[in-house]
Protein backbone atom coordinates (compact mmCIF):
# COMPACT_ATOMS: atom_id res chain seq x y z
CA UNK A 1 0.00 0.00 0.00
CA UNK A 2 1.25 3.48 -0.80
CA UNK A 3 2.12 5.34 2.39
CA UNK A 4 0.73 8.78 3.14
CA UNK A 5 3.80 10.70 4.19
CA UNK A 6 4.47 13.88 6.17
CA UNK A 7 7.99 15.30 6.07
CA UNK A 8 8.67 17.73 8.90
CA UNK A 9 11.65 19.96 8.14
CA UNK A 10 11.23 19.50 4.38
CA UNK A 11 13.06 22.71 3.47
CA UNK A 12 16.39 21.62 4.97
CA UNK A 13 19.39 19.94 3.37
CA UNK A 14 18.23 16.33 3.72
CA UNK A 15 14.48 17.01 4.04
CA UNK A 16 14.35 18.72 0.64
CA UNK A 17 15.98 15.87 -1.27
CA UNK A 18 13.94 13.33 0.62
CA UNK A 19 10.80 15.20 -0.43
CA UNK A 20 11.78 15.02 -4.12
CA UNK A 21 12.67 11.34 -3.87
CA UNK A 22 9.53 10.27 -1.99
CA UNK A 23 7.33 12.28 -4.39
CA UNK A 24 8.90 10.36 -7.28
CA UNK A 25 8.30 7.07 -5.49
CA UNK A 26 4.82 7.52 -4.00
CA UNK A 27 3.30 10.33 -6.09
CA UNK A 28 3.24 14.01 -5.22
CA UNK A 29 -0.20 13.98 -3.55
CA UNK A 30 0.94 11.27 -1.11
CA UNK A 31 3.90 13.25 0.23
CA UNK A 32 3.13 16.37 2.26
CA UNK A 33 6.13 18.64 2.77
CA UNK A 34 6.16 20.89 5.83
CA UNK A 35 8.44 23.34 7.58
CA UNK A 36 8.32 26.32 9.89
CA UNK A 37 8.46 28.74 6.90
CA UNK A 38 8.52 28.80 3.10
CA UNK A 39 12.31 28.87 3.01
CA UNK A 40 12.89 26.51 0.06
CA UNK A 41 10.82 27.41 -3.00
CA UNK A 42 11.91 24.28 -4.86
CA UNK A 43 10.19 22.22 -2.18
CA UNK A 44 7.23 24.55 -1.68
CA UNK A 45 6.44 24.57 -5.41
CA UNK A 46 6.91 20.84 -5.98
CA UNK A 47 3.65 19.69 -4.33
CA UNK A 48 1.53 20.15 -1.22
CA UNK A 49 3.29 22.28 1.40
CA UNK A 50 2.08 23.13 4.91
CA UNK A 51 3.56 25.39 7.57
CA UNK A 52 4.09 23.11 10.59
CA UNK A 53 5.88 24.07 13.79
CA UNK A 54 7.76 20.93 14.90
CA UNK A 55 7.67 22.17 18.51
CA UNK A 56 3.86 22.17 18.55
CA UNK A 57 1.95 18.90 19.03
CA UNK A 58 -1.28 20.42 17.72
CA UNK A 59 0.41 21.88 14.64
CA UNK A 60 1.68 18.41 13.68
CA UNK A 61 -1.57 16.66 14.62
CA UNK A 62 -3.77 19.02 12.55
CA UNK A 63 -1.66 18.28 9.49
CA UNK A 64 -1.63 14.52 10.18
CA UNK A 65 -5.44 14.47 10.44
CA UNK A 66 -6.03 16.75 7.46
CA UNK A 67 -4.09 14.48 5.10
CA UNK A 68 -4.64 11.12 6.86
CA UNK A 69 -0.90 10.71 7.30
CA UNK A 70 0.44 7.29 8.32
CA UNK A 71 4.21 7.84 8.01
CA UNK A 72 6.33 10.70 9.39
CA UNK A 73 9.91 11.67 8.56
CA UNK A 74 11.02 14.07 11.29
CA UNK A 75 13.91 15.95 9.69
CA UNK A 76 13.72 19.21 11.68
CA UNK A 77 16.66 19.68 14.05
CA UNK A 78 19.21 22.18 15.25
CA UNK A 79 22.66 20.84 14.30
CA UNK A 80 25.91 20.68 16.23
CA UNK A 81 27.50 24.09 15.63
CA UNK A 82 24.33 26.18 16.01
CA UNK A 83 23.32 24.04 18.97
CA UNK A 84 26.43 25.17 20.86
CA UNK A 85 25.31 28.80 20.40
CA UNK A 86 21.73 28.13 21.50
CA UNK A 87 21.84 25.09 23.81
CA UNK A 88 18.34 25.41 25.25
CA UNK A 89 16.76 26.10 21.86
CA UNK A 90 18.52 23.04 20.45
CA UNK A 91 17.29 20.91 23.34
CA UNK A 92 13.73 22.20 22.99
CA UNK A 93 13.45 21.78 19.23
CA UNK A 94 15.21 18.42 19.00
CA UNK A 95 13.45 16.81 21.96
CA UNK A 96 9.97 18.32 21.78
CA UNK A 97 9.54 17.48 18.10
CA UNK A 98 10.59 13.87 18.73
CA UNK A 99 8.20 13.44 21.66
CA UNK A 100 5.32 14.91 19.63
CA UNK A 101 5.90 12.46 16.80
CA UNK A 102 6.46 9.43 19.08
CA UNK A 103 3.35 10.29 21.09
CA UNK A 104 1.26 10.58 17.92
CA UNK A 105 2.64 7.23 16.76
CA UNK A 106 1.82 5.69 20.13
CA UNK A 107 -1.88 6.44 19.61
CA UNK A 108 -1.78 4.38 16.40
CA UNK A 109 -2.53 7.31 14.10
CA UNK A 110 0.97 6.90 12.68
CA UNK A 111 2.24 3.52 11.51
CA UNK A 112 5.90 4.33 10.82
CA UNK A 113 8.41 7.00 11.88
CA UNK A 114 11.84 7.95 10.58
CA UNK A 115 14.04 9.99 12.88
CA UNK A 116 17.67 10.82 12.05
CA UNK A 117 20.39 10.39 14.61
CA UNK A 118 24.03 11.33 13.96
CA UNK A 119 27.68 10.45 14.54
CA UNK A 120 27.37 13.26 17.12
CA UNK A 121 26.04 10.66 19.58
CA UNK A 122 29.68 9.67 20.05
CA UNK A 123 32.10 11.69 22.15
CA UNK A 124 35.74 12.07 23.13
CA UNK A 125 35.81 8.77 25.05
CA UNK A 126 34.48 6.72 22.11
CA UNK A 127 37.00 4.64 20.10
CA UNK A 128 37.65 6.84 17.03
CA UNK A 129 38.54 4.28 14.40
CA UNK A 130 35.88 2.03 12.98
CA UNK A 131 33.57 3.00 15.85
CA UNK A 132 31.37 0.01 16.73
CA UNK A 133 27.57 0.03 16.88
CA UNK A 134 27.65 -0.55 20.63
CA UNK A 135 30.36 1.40 22.44
CA UNK A 136 31.06 4.19 24.93
CA UNK A 137 28.84 7.19 24.14
CA UNK A 138 29.53 10.41 26.03
CA UNK A 139 28.61 13.17 23.56
CA UNK A 140 29.98 16.60 24.42
CA UNK A 141 27.66 18.76 22.28
CA UNK A 142 24.04 19.61 23.03
CA UNK A 143 23.10 18.29 19.61
CA UNK A 144 24.88 15.00 20.38
CA UNK A 145 23.15 14.76 23.75
CA UNK A 146 19.72 15.27 22.12
CA UNK A 147 20.50 12.59 19.57
CA UNK A 148 21.71 10.11 22.18
CA UNK A 149 18.71 10.73 24.43
CA UNK A 150 16.44 10.59 21.37
CA UNK A 151 17.81 7.18 20.45
CA UNK A 152 17.01 5.88 23.93
CA UNK A 153 13.45 7.20 23.64
CA UNK A 154 12.98 5.66 20.17
CA UNK A 155 14.00 2.27 21.49
CA UNK A 156 11.79 2.76 24.56
CA UNK A 157 8.71 3.61 22.45
CA UNK A 158 9.36 0.58 20.24
CA UNK A 159 9.71 -1.80 23.21
CA UNK A 160 6.96 -0.32 25.36
CA UNK A 161 4.33 0.78 22.82
CA UNK A 162 5.30 -1.05 19.62
CA UNK A 163 6.01 2.19 17.72
CA UNK A 164 7.69 1.28 14.41
CA UNK A 165 10.44 3.89 14.57
CA UNK A 166 13.57 3.55 12.44
CA UNK A 167 16.73 5.61 12.63
CA UNK A 168 20.19 6.13 11.14
CA UNK A 169 23.28 7.79 12.57
CA UNK A 170 24.06 10.06 9.63
CA UNK A 171 27.64 11.13 9.01
CA UNK A 172 28.31 14.52 7.32
CA UNK A 173 26.15 14.74 4.20
CA UNK A 174 27.43 16.35 0.99
CA UNK A 175 24.96 17.77 -1.52
CA UNK A 176 24.58 20.58 -4.04
CA UNK A 177 20.82 21.38 -4.13
CA UNK A 178 20.26 22.78 -0.62
CA UNK A 179 22.97 24.14 1.70
CA UNK A 180 23.37 22.50 5.11
CA UNK A 181 22.83 24.81 8.07
CA UNK A 182 24.75 24.96 11.31
CA UNK A 183 26.72 21.70 11.24
CA UNK A 184 30.37 20.90 11.88
CA UNK A 185 30.65 18.92 8.65
CA UNK A 186 29.31 21.85 6.56
CA UNK A 187 32.83 22.68 5.37
CA UNK A 188 32.63 19.68 3.04
CA UNK A 189 29.80 21.41 1.11
CA UNK A 190 31.05 25.02 1.38
CA UNK A 191 34.43 24.04 -0.05
CA UNK A 192 32.89 23.09 -3.41
CA UNK A 193 30.83 26.30 -3.64
CA UNK A 194 33.92 28.39 -2.90
CA UNK A 195 36.09 26.38 -5.29
CA UNK A 196 33.69 27.18 -8.16
CA UNK A 197 32.94 30.79 -7.14
CA UNK A 198 36.33 32.06 -5.88
CA UNK A 199 38.97 29.37 -6.38
CA UNK A 200 39.94 29.65 -2.69
CA UNK A 201 38.50 28.40 0.60
CA UNK A 202 39.33 29.13 4.23
CA UNK A 203 38.46 26.00 6.14
CA UNK A 204 37.20 26.17 9.74
CA UNK A 205 38.69 22.73 10.51
CA UNK A 206 42.38 21.82 10.43
CA UNK A 207 43.83 20.03 7.43
CA UNK A 208 44.05 16.54 8.94
CA UNK A 209 40.64 16.41 10.66
CA UNK A 210 39.21 13.13 9.44
CA UNK A 211 35.42 12.68 9.65
CA UNK A 212 32.88 10.19 8.30
CA UNK A 213 31.01 11.60 5.25
CA UNK A 214 28.47 10.53 2.64
CA UNK A 215 27.02 11.79 -0.64
CA UNK A 216 23.35 12.83 -0.50
CA UNK A 217 22.25 10.21 -3.01
CA UNK A 218 23.64 7.48 -0.72
CA UNK A 219 22.02 9.07 2.36
CA UNK A 220 18.61 9.18 0.67
CA UNK A 221 19.02 5.59 -0.51
CA UNK A 222 19.83 4.48 3.06
CA UNK A 223 16.79 6.35 4.39
CA UNK A 224 14.44 4.86 1.83
CA UNK A 225 15.95 1.37 2.24
CA UNK A 226 15.56 1.28 6.02
CA UNK A 227 11.97 2.55 5.77
CA UNK A 228 11.04 0.01 3.06
CA UNK A 229 12.70 -2.94 4.81
CA UNK A 230 10.41 -5.53 6.47
CA UNK A 231 9.97 -4.70 10.16
CA UNK A 232 11.58 -7.98 11.23
CA UNK A 233 14.85 -6.96 9.51
CA UNK A 234 15.14 -3.84 11.67
CA UNK A 235 16.89 -5.37 14.64
CA UNK A 236 18.22 -2.11 16.11
CA UNK A 237 15.54 0.29 17.31
CA UNK A 238 17.82 2.95 18.75
CA UNK A 239 19.75 3.92 15.61
CA UNK A 240 22.00 2.20 13.07
CA UNK A 241 25.62 3.18 12.46
CA UNK A 242 25.83 4.27 8.81
CA UNK A 243 28.98 4.93 6.81
CA UNK A 244 30.35 5.51 3.34
CA UNK A 245 33.77 7.19 3.36
CA UNK A 246 36.03 9.24 5.63
CA UNK A 247 38.29 12.08 4.57
CA UNK A 248 40.13 15.20 5.73
CA UNK A 249 39.83 18.79 4.41
CA UNK A 250 43.26 18.32 2.79
CA UNK A 251 42.04 15.23 0.93
CA UNK A 252 38.91 17.03 -0.39
CA UNK A 253 41.09 19.93 -1.54
CA UNK A 254 43.38 17.51 -3.39
CA UNK A 255 40.40 15.85 -5.05
CA UNK A 256 39.19 19.30 -6.21
CA UNK A 257 42.65 20.12 -7.56
CA UNK A 258 42.35 17.16 -9.96
CA UNK A 259 39.83 19.30 -11.90
CA UNK A 260 40.79 22.80 -10.67
CA UNK A 261 44.60 22.70 -10.24
CA UNK A 262 44.75 26.36 -9.10
CA UNK A 263 42.30 25.86 -6.21
CA UNK A 264 43.81 26.96 -2.87
CA UNK A 265 42.80 26.05 0.67
CA UNK A 266 43.86 27.71 3.92
CA UNK A 267 43.03 26.61 7.47
CA UNK A 268 41.68 28.69 10.30
CA UNK A 269 40.16 26.31 12.87
CA UNK A 270 37.44 27.79 15.09
CA UNK A 271 35.12 26.44 17.84
CA UNK A 272 33.93 23.72 15.47
CA UNK A 273 37.36 22.07 15.64
CA UNK A 274 36.66 20.97 19.22
CA UNK A 275 33.38 19.41 18.10
CA UNK A 276 35.04 17.60 15.18
CA UNK A 277 37.83 16.35 17.47
CA UNK A 278 35.23 14.69 19.70
CA UNK A 279 33.74 12.65 16.82
CA UNK A 280 34.84 9.34 15.25
CA UNK A 281 37.14 9.22 12.23
CA UNK A 282 35.41 6.17 10.76
CA UNK A 283 32.37 4.04 11.52
CA UNK A 284 31.64 0.31 11.56
CA UNK A 285 28.24 0.03 9.87
CA UNK A 286 28.28 -3.73 9.39
CA UNK A 287 24.93 -4.16 11.19
CA UNK A 288 23.16 -1.96 8.61
CA UNK A 289 24.87 -3.91 5.83
CA UNK A 290 23.84 -7.27 7.31
CA UNK A 291 20.34 -6.48 8.61
CA UNK A 292 18.84 -4.60 5.66
CA UNK A 293 21.44 -4.71 2.90
CA UNK A 294 22.99 -1.22 3.11
CA UNK A 295 25.72 -0.46 0.59
CA UNK A 296 27.17 2.91 -0.43
CA UNK A 297 28.02 3.92 -3.99
CA UNK A 298 29.95 7.21 -3.92
CA UNK A 299 33.62 7.56 -2.99
CA UNK A 300 35.47 10.87 -2.55
CA UNK A 301 36.50 11.42 -6.17
CA UNK A 302 32.97 10.49 -7.39
CA UNK A 303 31.52 13.05 -4.99
CA UNK A 304 33.98 15.76 -6.01
CA UNK A 305 33.39 15.21 -9.71
CA UNK A 306 29.61 15.30 -9.26
CA UNK A 307 29.65 18.37 -6.96
CA UNK A 308 31.90 20.39 -9.29
CA UNK A 309 29.87 19.40 -12.34
CA UNK A 310 26.49 20.29 -10.78
CA UNK A 311 27.64 23.55 -9.17
CA UNK A 312 29.39 24.67 -12.34
CA UNK A 313 26.16 24.03 -14.29
CA UNK A 314 24.16 26.05 -11.73
CA UNK A 315 26.68 28.90 -11.92
CA UNK A 316 26.15 29.33 -15.70
Ligand code: AKB
Pocket residue numbers: 079080081117118119120143170171172173182183184185186
Ligand atom coordinates in the same frame (compact mmCIF):
# COMPACT_ATOMS: atom_id res chain seq x y z
C1 AKB B 1 26.59 18.23 11.97
O1 AKB B 1 27.73 18.49 11.54
O2 AKB B 1 26.13 18.73 13.01
C2 AKB B 1 25.74 17.25 11.22
C3 AKB B 1 25.89 15.86 11.74
C4 AKB B 1 27.16 15.11 11.55
O3 AKB B 1 24.98 15.33 12.30
N1 AKB B 1 26.07 17.28 9.83
